[in-house]
Each structure stands twice: as structure tokens, then as C-alpha cells.
Amino acid sequence: MRKLIAAGLLTSMTLFSFAQKINKIINAKEVERIETVLSSDDMKGRKTFSPDIERASAFIEKEFKKTGLKEFPGATGYRQEFNMIESSNTAAIVMIDGQKLDDSLIAVSSFQPKVSLTEKNTETVNIKASDDFRKKYSEYSSSKKNLLVLVDASFRSYASRLKRRSPAKFEQPDNSVVFVFGINSASVFSIELTNNIIKRPLNNVVGMIPGKSLKNEYVIFSGHYDHLGIGKAVNNDSIYNGANDDAAGTTAVITLAKYFKALNNNERTLVFVAFTAEEVGGFGSQNFSKQFDPEQVKAMFNIEMIGTESKWGKGSAYITGFEKTDMGKILQQNLVGSSFQFYADPYTTQNLFYRSDNATLARLGVPAHSISTSKMDNELNYHKVSDEIRTLDMNNMAEIIKAIAISSKTIISGKDTPTRVDTKALN
Ligand SMILES: [Zn+2]
Structure with a gap:
């Protein structure tokens, strides 16, 4: 009898401490703390190639360090640095057959x-x-x-x-x-070219928690930390803060890292990445995808714009490219019995699956989806100077981040492995 009671007590204590833990780490106050910094006017809209995005990178690096994440192979600290090389042709003399x-x-x-x-x-x-x-x-x-x-x-x-x-x-x-x-x-021909070459430095911010047993199997949590910068003033505001797009996703990545580090029980290796240059062509995720064998990546949770309520209300979000793998079904299954709901992307005509960093990895076969709450038929502040923190719901955002954590449970434990994207069937 005694033993049984002790075991029962232990189970309920574990459950209690699990619930406590997730609420202690992922909560509205913490989400607001991170969002406030990333979407502040001081960041001037985190434009790719600007000195302002550097401050956002430094902040994310500091958070990763505080969390105690491991450095990713090949990175400098948490900075995965690379150059974009641009060239413009300033003169071309082309002679063909005289x-x-x-x-x-x-x-x-x-x-x-x-x-x-x-x-x-x-x-x-x-x-x-x-x-x-x-x-x-x-x-x-x-x-x-x-x-x-x-x-x-x-x-x-x-x-x-x-x-x-x-x-x-x-x-x-x-x-x-x-x-x-x-x-x-x-x-017979002769061609003389003069080109102006510019190297522009960029960096993703990457950290990881090595898996306990399946070290070479990666699960990625990502968001992009760049946004549009400064544009034309509307009502005296010219800063595109990008609080929802995608300081919200970046905030999720940072809080998820803290949560999983505290749990400290992942069998697969977890990789946390804040991408640069999503808005200007996805260069951050393209460079990132060249740093490992895509076969090693068992799932990618790309988090895009989770700061507003979805069309179904609080505690719900959608998954882009739902039908392309069975990852969405696994996540839904893991949410059964919770207060959260994940749905298939209802805005399929907008091709959202191809419009964020997940697409780069999906094209390599990785089950890589974006999770979002954004009402893409009616998201009032999307790509506007009014995408500010005051338009976001911190409580709901914390709930969505918790939902992502819970939904990933059997994937990070190695119990479930989503099917891969059929690259031949992609656009
Ligand atoms: Zn975005």
C-alpha cells in the first residue's frame, strides 16, 4: 500500500510541478518583457542590413546566454554570421562577330x-x-x-x-x-565587364539544447527577428515596429528555449533560431539550411505572428501547409485534453506555407510548418507602422506559446516522427 500511495503522490506532484513550471516560465509578464524590447522604437523596425537590427541580435544573444543554450557548430557565440554578396555592373562592352x-x-x-x-x-x-x-x-x-x-x-x-x-x-x-x-x-566575341562588389554582413541568432539520446536528430523552433525598418510617416509615426511580425515569433523562440532548458528532458536536439532577412528574401533561413544535413531535421516549428487572436478566438492557432505532412495531426493529438486547438491554415489561397522561413527547409523535405494566429484576410496592422505592442494580447500569446510547447512533446521525446514533405509535389 505504502509504495502505491507514494507512487501516486509522486505522479500528482510531478504533474503539479510541470504545470507550475510551464506557467512560471511562459507567462504574459515574461512575454511582455521580451516583446517590449524587440518592438521598441529604439530598434527602429529591425531592418535587415541596418545598424538597428544589430541591437535586436545583441538582445536575443543575451537571452540565449542567460538561458544557458549551447552554441551551434560553426557559429561565433550565438551568431551564425555570413555575408550577402551583391554586385552591380557599372560597364559592359560586348562585341559579337564584329x-x-x-x-x-x-x-x-x-x-x-x-x-x-x-x-x-x-x-x-x-x-x-x-x-x-x-x-x-x-x-x-x-x-x-x-x-x-x-x-x-x-x-x-x-x-x-x-x-x-x-x-x-x-x-x-x-x-x-x-x-x-x-x-x-x-x-567570335569579346566582353569587358566592370562590376561594383559589396559584401554585406548578416547573422542569425542560434542556440541549442543537445538531445539526451538522439543527438543527431534536430527539432527546430524558429521566428524571424528582422522587419521593415523605417518608412513613410503615418500620423507622425514612421517606425514599422513589427511587434506581431515577427517580434512575436522571436519572443516565442526565446521563451520556449527557457522552458525546454528548465525541463531538461529532450531526447532529440532542440535548435532555437531567430532568422535575419526574412522580409527581404529569406536569406537567413537559406544560409541556416546549408549548415547541416536536412535529413537530420525531424521537425521545424516556425512561429509567425501569434500576437493577435485567431479567427477561432483565444487559445487557437493554425498550421500552414497542414496536408503536406502528418506533423499537424501529431500536434493536434498532443493537444487533446488541453484547452488549446490547432487548425489547418484556413487561408490556403494566400500560399502562406511558401511565404515564410519554413519553406526553405520544406523544399529540402523537412516537415517544416509555420504556426500563426494572424487573420490574413483581415489583419489590420499587418505590414503597417501600427504593428505595435499595444495591439497584441500578451495573455493569449503566452497561451499559444504554451500550446506550441505541449504540442511538440512527442516529437522532442522521439516518440513521434512526422512524415517528410514530398519535394516533387511542391510549387
Ligand atoms: Zn513575418
């Missing part, structure tokens, strides 16, 4: 200051009228060879759209690719 080409017929992807190309060091390829221009353009502009691409005249309108700016890269390529429009053959 004819000098007009500037308006040339587009360039080149990352060396001075370049000389001739038929001796450069391959010639064609984009024909029957080709898919965008597909061929992206294939050739990411080629590792020097290329002269002869583009059919029917695609002429792209020449001015592509202008003279190369698509930004993480590494500085040695080769150059020159597109010329309206020319179908070239036997």
Missing part, C-alpha cells in the same frame, strides 16, 4: 570587379523561344562556368527588368554569366 551590342540588350551576373571574356574562356548557350525563360535564367545565372547566353528576341522585355544587378549570393563566384537578347549565334 558588332557592338547596345546596352539595353545586355544583362549580367558577375561578381569580380574586372572581367574579360572571349570565346576562348567562355561557353555559349541559347535560350530558345520555346524555353521557360525564368527556369533557364535561374539555371544559367547559378552556373559555375563562364557563359554567354544568347536569348531569343521574344524575351526582350526581360532585359530591362533584369537590369545590371546580379542576384545576391552567399559566396563570391569566380565565373561570370552574360545574357544578350536578340542574338542567336556568336563565333
Whole structure:
């Protein structure tokens, strides 16, 4: 008898302390403390490449350090640093079979200051009228060879759209690719390019809690800490605070890290990441996805805009790309008996699955979804200067963060492994 009573007592004490623990760590006061800093006017809207975003990074790093997270391999402290290399072509002299080409017929992807190309060091390829221009353009502009691409005249309108700016890269390529429009053959040519190269530093903020047994199986919790910066003033306010987008997700990442660190029972390795540069093209998550084998990532919870009430009311959120894996069903199952509800994304025509950092990992097969409460058909402050902390519900936000923690339970324990995204079926 005694033993049984003791065991029963122990179970209820464990449950009690679990409930206490989650409320002690994830609560409205703590959420408000973090949100207040990230969405303050002092951060000036956390614009990518601005000195202001640096203050947001420093704050998140400090929180990760206080939490006692481990550093991610290859990072400098909690900073996963990289460069975006941009190049604009300032001069291009193109002679093909004795004819000098007009500037308006040339587009360039080149990352060396001075370049000389001739038929001796450069391959010639064609984009024909029957080709898919965008597909061929992206294939050739990411080629590792020097290329002269002869583009059919029917695609002429792209020449001015592509202008003279190369698509930004993480590494500085040695080769150059020159597109010329309206020319179908070239036997002898010479091309002289002058380019202006700029390296712009960026960083994600990353920390982790190594798994107890499944160390090489990652579960990622992410949000993006960049926003739009400063824009046109509306009612004397020009700062896009991005309190909901996505200081809210970043706040969730920080609080979840504190919670799981206190629990200290994860079998899989948990990775917490605040991405940079989501709003300008997702460069942060793209760089992050190159730092490990995507097969190692068993699930990704990307948290985007959870500061307002969802269309179903308090304590509920939706999961983007719900049907693409069974991760959503696992999360729903783990919430059975709780006061929380997760639904499938109701705004499917808006393609939200592809509009945040989860998409980068999903394209590599990772079960990677965004969790959000944002009413995308009617979210009044979305991408406006009025996206301020006063428009958010701190209590509900704390509840949603708790829901995410609880919903992830069987995934971080290794009991459940979501199915993978079928990359062939993606857009
Ligand atoms: Zn966002």
C-alpha cells in the first residue's frame, strides 16, 4: 500500500510541478518583457542590413546566454554570421562577330570587379523561344562556368527588368554569366565587364539544447527577428515596429528555449533560431539550411505572428501547409485534453506555407510548418507602422506559446516522427 500511495503522490506532484513550471516560465509578464524590447522604437523596425537590427541580435544573444543554450557548430557565440554578396555592373562592352551590342540588350551576373571574356574562356548557350525563360535564367545565372547566353528576341522585355544587378549570393563566384537578347549565334566575341562588389554582413541568432539520446536528430523552433525598418510617416509615426511580425515569433523562440532548458528532458536536439532577412528574401533561413544535413531535421516549428487572436478566438492557432505532412495531426493529438486547438491554415489561397522561413527547409523535405494566429484576410496592422505592442494580447500569446510547447512533446521525446514533405509535389 505504502509504495502505491507514494507512487501516486509522486505522479500528482510531478504533474503539479510541470504545470507550475510551464506557467512560471511562459507567462504574459515574461512575454511582455521580451516583446517590449524587440518592438521598441529604439530598434527602429529591425531592418535587415541596418545598424538597428544589430541591437535586436545583441538582445536575443543575451537571452540565449542567460538561458544557458549551447552554441551551434560553426557559429561565433550565438551568431551564425555570413555575408550577402551583391554586385552591380557599372560597364559592359560586348562585341559579337564584329558588332557592338547596345546596352539595353545586355544583362549580367558577375561578381569580380574586372572581367574579360572571349570565346576562348567562355561557353555559349541559347535560350530558345520555346524555353521557360525564368527556369533557364535561374539555371544559367547559378552556373559555375563562364557563359554567354544568347536569348531569343521574344524575351526582350526581360532585359530591362533584369537590369545590371546580379542576384545576391552567399559566396563570391569566380565565373561570370552574360545574357544578350536578340542574338542567336556568336563565333567570335569579346566582353569587358566592370562590376561594383559589396559584401554585406548578416547573422542569425542560434542556440541549442543537445538531445539526451538522439543527438543527431534536430527539432527546430524558429521566428524571424528582422522587419521593415523605417518608412513613410503615418500620423507622425514612421517606425514599422513589427511587434506581431515577427517580434512575436522571436519572443516565442526565446521563451520556449527557457522552458525546454528548465525541463531538461529532450531526447532529440532542440535548435532555437531567430532568422535575419526574412522580409527581404529569406536569406537567413537559406544560409541556416546549408549548415547541416536536412535529413537530420525531424521537425521545424516556425512561429509567425501569434500576437493577435485567431479567427477561432483565444487559445487557437493554425498550421500552414497542414496536408503536406502528418506533423499537424501529431500536434493536434498532443493537444487533446488541453484547452488549446490547432487548425489547418484556413487561408490556403494566400500560399502562406511558401511565404515564410519554413519553406526553405520544406523544399529540402523537412516537415517544416509555420504556426500563426494572424487573420490574413483581415489583419489590420499587418505590414503597417501600427504593428505595435499595444495591439497584441500578451495573455493569449503566452497561451499559444504554451500550446506550441505541449504540442511538440512527442516529437522532442522521439516518440513521434512526422512524415517528410514530398519535394516533387511542391510549387
Ligand atoms: Zn513575418
